[in-house]
Amino acid sequence: MSQIGSFALLLGLALCAYSFLAGLLALVIKGPGSGRLGETARRAGIASFAIVFLAAVVLVVAAFQNDFSIAYIFHHSNRDLPAPYKFATLWSGQEGSLLFWALLLSAYGLVLRLRYKTDVRLFAYASVIIAAVQVFFLLLLNFAANPFGVMQGSLPADGNGLNPLLQYPEMVIHPPMLYLGYVGFTVPFAFALAALIMRYPGEKWIQITRRWTMVTWGFLTCGVFLGAHWAYSVLGWGGYWGWDPVENASLMPWLTGTAFLHSVMMQEKRGMLKTWNMWLIFSTFMLSIFGTFLTRSGVVSSVHAFAQSSIGDWFVAFLAIIFATCLFFYVKNRSHLRSEHKLESLISRESSFLFNNLLLLVACFTVLWGTLFPVLSEWVQGTKVTVGPPFFNRVNVPVALLLLLLTAVGPLLAWRRTSIESLKRNFLWPAIGALLTGVLLVALGMRPWKDVSYFYSLMTIMLSVLVALTVISEFVRGGRVIGRHSGQNLFASMVQLAHRNTRRYGGYIVHFGVIVIMIGFAGSVFNQDKEQEMGFGDKMTIGPYTLVCQSYTQDDNPNYGSEWAVMNVFKGGKQITTLNPERRFYKASQQTSTMVANRSTPQEDLYVVYEGQNPETGKPIIKVHLNPLVMWIWIGVWIIIAGTVVALIPNAAPVRVPAPARMRAEPVGVGD
């Protein structure tokens, strides 16, 4: 098995190297045979997918066959591991996850190389760049982190098993989603660099990459929030985001990718910000690689990171090469990136995108700065400091509030310029609605002057209402106009409106999802927790809930032994549910983990953790968290996914009208 896998990796490297070199030669040498040479490079790139896929299949089959002669399988699997987790073995360790990276990259490359007829030359350049990235990962897999390394000495009877924290259903989908996001940014990066190298005329390359970027961004969003949900459900500390370096690594490319998705519209529509967009997508790709470096080099300590290894040096070298290449071609061809238009007014869509980009990049810088400051501090003053949640929350929350404000105002601004009167007219009612919400919350007992966190929470909710009302008013206003002309009801009109400009209205749905998530975050200010030793019949009261310990139960299966509490939950004197917080002891890895029992409602989560037993009294310790509004975070993610899908749907075909009629027609759904 290991020989087949190793051979496949070696062959994959040879194919990618050929695809890169032959593709490059075909582009540089403009001879009669360059077309044929380019075609062989393209086919080698396609074949590389099949070979890397074979390597991945070999590793998964080895996991299912309990082939512990392969060191990776020994370290990350065991005989009694359930089948889905055996499959997840592929990405559960350092070497396997790098193979998974290479597999996804070759899959993206495959799609790109199959669609080459869209623009043969541009795709040929992009294919060469992707082949170069593939070569790096395959070099790594062959010479620094080979997943098919064999065990020395006698063959072990069983493996060490999968890390207990990873034995959770979401872990089967969270890493693939995240990796699809990370790896996917290679494609827009490749197109951007290709367009720069060949001085590609016009903005067609942006239109080609728009879908790639949105799909990638969607995957990364899912990956980030699946990770948050996993942390919430498995780690048992009652939170979903701890500003851990690995979490930060996934957030940084998401922030720059989000900035790119906005600013790229300025290039498409107005021919502006060309240099900015180019560097934004370069940075997003480099941050994806940097995130991979962070989690694997051991440069920062993290609860999620893979084991420390020497592959960090490889990533540093690769990042340096990418940066140097981008800089070289930028300096060489920067004249190609001159702006075609000027900014006409400060109150315009263009300037809102500029400020939106600025805030997203400041947030990204803060995350990067906070993540790396411990290293810098050790270097400068000889002592390492910790940069944890208090720092990130304090600096990033005001930036997030400003972003929310821009999310509300931005869509109300037209391209080129907006009159103050128009802004006032569109903004008045949403602003009144937001203010009334604030007054209502204060009347209900929220005290923003007591603590800055209450103030932030109130502002978050008010600004979210502001965004929601502007989004709703945009839909309703456009829907009404369509309804007047078509006679359809308002809902049908709004659906038609969204279908006429899916990108715009899909974007609004994404914004709506974002504010739903922000409301969920705002609830964290009111979190409560309580911890207590609980024997039979003992009670604990938290908020409106009373928990009564009914019994403790044990169970055993080949993979793990478990113990859980049976807790009856009462509200208003009436039993509403029974919760079973659990602890598991995984036999192969000899490690323990918690399984949280959570009663989630739109109002709050009752989150119960069985922490273990007090060795002195023998009594179990139960910790209960009452976390308001958490469910809205997950609902918001679904809304974002829906919005992204809507934005990916092609627009409804434009209605052809004669020129004089067009001049009189009110532009609905296709303009401001």
Next chain:
Amino acid sequence: MGIEANVPANSLFLSSRAKRRTCSSPSSREAADSSSFALLGMTRISFKRGTQLILLTLAVVTLLGAGDESARVNDLGHRMMCVCGCNQILLECNHVGCAYSERMRGELIAAVDRGDNDDLTLQGFVQKYGTTVMAAPTKTGFNRVAWIMPYLVLVLGLTMVTLIVRAWRSRPLVLPAGAVAAVHGAELEHFRDQARKDTEI
């Protein structure tokens, strides 16, 4: 199949945590606040009820103190990290078999009980566990740079964007020769296309 059992004798999951105080900060804070309001309402009572007032005041001060202690433990515990390597906030560490968090929480409660102020308490932890025990950089020496930089970048960015916007606005619009003349054919289509782009998102 689950097996019903009493508290198991063979404890599979022995936690290293010993007794802990029950800590529910928001509710205790509310209790303290309502007590203060009660105290304000009692200022105009007659002398006859002076003894009752003194007793009530004592009770309120005691309750207020208790609430403060709980809130302080909660606040300080969220400003420090567990040093076992789990990378979690001290009061949120649920690391199985953690050799540090239980002891550190005990020390924190003891320091607050002793009446040590916040600075003294935190300094004590830094001396014992090193600077990494603090969850955020202090605002002294080089660590100040950590706090200043993000704001500095924001201010610099805002200045840059403002300057860029000004420069763009003052850039003269270069009109092609004969731009005022009527346009036809492909040129008209080009302008129409631009107009369509300008009015789309």
